[in-house]
Amino acid sequence: MHKKFLFATWSGGGAVPPVLSIARALRERGHDVRVLADRSLHEEVAAGGVEPIAWTTAPQGDATDPAKDVIKDFEARTPIGAFARLRDRIVCGPAADYARDTLAELRARPAAVLVAEHMLLGAATGGEAAGIPVASLVTTLYPFPTPGAPPPGPGLAPASGMLGRLRDRVLTQLILKPWGKGLPALNAARVAHGLSPVDSVIDAFDRVDRVLVLSPRALDYPGRRFPAHLRHVGPRLDDPAWAAGELELPEGDAPLVLAGLSSSFMNQRAQLERIADALGTSPVRGLLTTGPAVDPATVRAPGNVLVTAAAPHGTALRHAAVTITHAGHGTAVKSLAAGVPLVCVPLGRDQIEVARHVELAGAGITVSKNASPRMIARAVDRVLQEPSYRRAAQRLAAEIAAEVATDRAVAELEALAVRATGRDEGAPGRDTAEPSGPSQMLSS
Template identity: 45%
Template sequence: MNARTYLFALVDGGGTVPPELGAARRLVERGHHVTVLAEDSMASDVHATGATFIPWTTAPNRASRRPEDDPYRDWECTNPLELFGRLLEYQFAGPAPAYAHDTAHAIDTVKPDLAVCSFFAVGAMVAAQARGVPFDVPFPNTYLLPVEGMPPSGLGLTPAHGPLTRLRDRVVRSLTLRQWNKGVPALNAVRATYGLPPVEGFFDQANLARKHLVLTSAEFDFPARMPARVRYVGAVLDDPAWTSDAPWTPPPGDAPLVLVALSSTFQDQVGCLQRVIDALAELPVRGYVTTGPAVDPGALTAPDTVTVVEAAPHSRILPHADAVITHAGHGTVVRTLAAGVPIVALPHGRDQADNAVRVSVRGAGKTLSRKASARKIAAATQQVLGDSAYADAAARLGAIIRHDAEAGALVAELEEIEVTETSVTGG
């Protein structure tokens, strides 16, 4: 096997980091040369893979995952229009020139055979295209772009099954694309700077990728008519690097163990975490809460039956767990299912409602509002623990997720490169 050179251009999306860097680590282990252009908040995670880390210099670069370092503070948005505007201004269209500038410089230095560009870093895709470098876009979740048969993303919708729900999907998709396409003028301005022709839709840039690598199992996602560029390559089940050295000892006793994990980034989840702890206090269980780096464990009050820590390796806890209460981030969901453990989902935003509905439709857990009372959380947890059908469904789906994760399709797709003379000219 010939060693190849890869440039990953990544944005810290919290749960997106372990699977994307898991891909980088696997390439390093295969003897390839991997450089990761990323935020300072990811530096230690990148170093743990063995890849070379270089920071964003003009593009957004958060110092940590604490809320004060978050560039767009999506938890403050009160309606979808405000969220769209903030995402375009602070994450997608607004910083696209800066992402393009830093990526172009990195390409000129590293001279990669392939760029792997975060879905958030649209400007990085522009730079790769302008420099003549093929690029892939990883989706460390379910497939997010609009395709026929897939319900629109972000709302936790089930697939359409009749005229009314098909109309629902067409209307929601049209309204959503109209908001995204407000970023087209800014995107085309960046493309013009690099000598590229304009695009019509905002997602056209991502659709110029060589491949879309969906880091989950097709059986977890909903079926749809996928473009030829889409590859389901299985989930990456790695723990975050920042949990690797964290201690963990099973809490004493033999009552059911319930793991609680509500996001590694700040989503204004302290109140929800406290209600979950209050719910567990009402049940004959052992609770184990990992707050992640964005929440201080000291902000929470817990009884003796509930342990609260900042970090612990979930891969060591899940074999002992009987249920998981989570915000339904994709990484936590697939690792939980791979262990055959049922879920109580409290989605907070982003892609979490979509993950939660895929769990509940398969019978592997229950979904509640993030504002659910402690009483309702306790009742749902008791139901999931008391009915073996939830664990059975989780085990069935988990067996598929484990198989796909171990199949090696992710590395095989990344290694499938037709190496050509790379152009390093351009704007």
């Protein structure tokens, strides 16, 4: 049955392609889909046959251009500073603007369901005010503390014993505390749109009908428990529109190492050059993709390394023996889905956590973002020479294949849309009167 969906996203680097992948899949099934997004994303939105809509008062940015990036987390001196920029410039600070734009679009052209990228609490607030179902898309590992896992962010190993549990309790409070500075702006946005204030920013993340996690359940901790309204729906494995095109591989028959760092600007040119230098000392072929944030002409490389702005990773991974990545969720999971082990060079954001999960799964190893070419070369050689890494990656590939055999994200969103048609006009857009918050976790 034909339904109308409104998506909301922002120029958030690797978070964009999986969101647009779902929008495109719904459009291909005959639904009416449009996407509220920064103007810098409109070409990519339209490439999927989906209608782009510009934010009018909410921030407009371009994560590939350091001058136009809204967050500029590459300027932060500490992880806390980088987090504060995300909180104040996207999640909470402009929440009223995102809510106003979302609600205005929904009033002008109603939709059955609002689908918001997880960090856009303002957009979710607009959907809640409109009284329609809201789905939140988490494009990485679930980023909030839950029972059965260490607090996410620092890349910790699971705790054991009394001291380990104490560590987790203390760190959970430390990790959640900085969100408090965003609460006044968020609650102001809620009150301005006729909604009651929330006790914490974390509670606001749960004011949705569904949290859809676009990450393999197999990559997370087996005993981790999640909120009742959360669903793991599997990763999106298709390449973004900007990476489309013919695949060119470096000449020769040596093992292929696919390398690439963030698609957004993270001041990564020096790391790209160290990776190129490392591959130049190894008996491999290197395919180094710089992404749209770095001009490939500015990256010097030895003769066995082909440097290009973009390549279809889905195709390249069929030839690759190892992937070197910043441990961005998209590249890491695509590599694992292809059975390719990883060398992770996390630069920040969620990447330390993703790298830790890859290591715990036995499918790769991590080196510092300041690692020398020699250290990177040693890591690549180790992953190439020890078959356990490829076996672990192939095990995860089989589990990911089972997860994505059906499009669970589309099924969940279509179910929300069907349910929406049975509601009375103006009924609240929640499953229950009160959301299931972090203290009310159930097994998913």
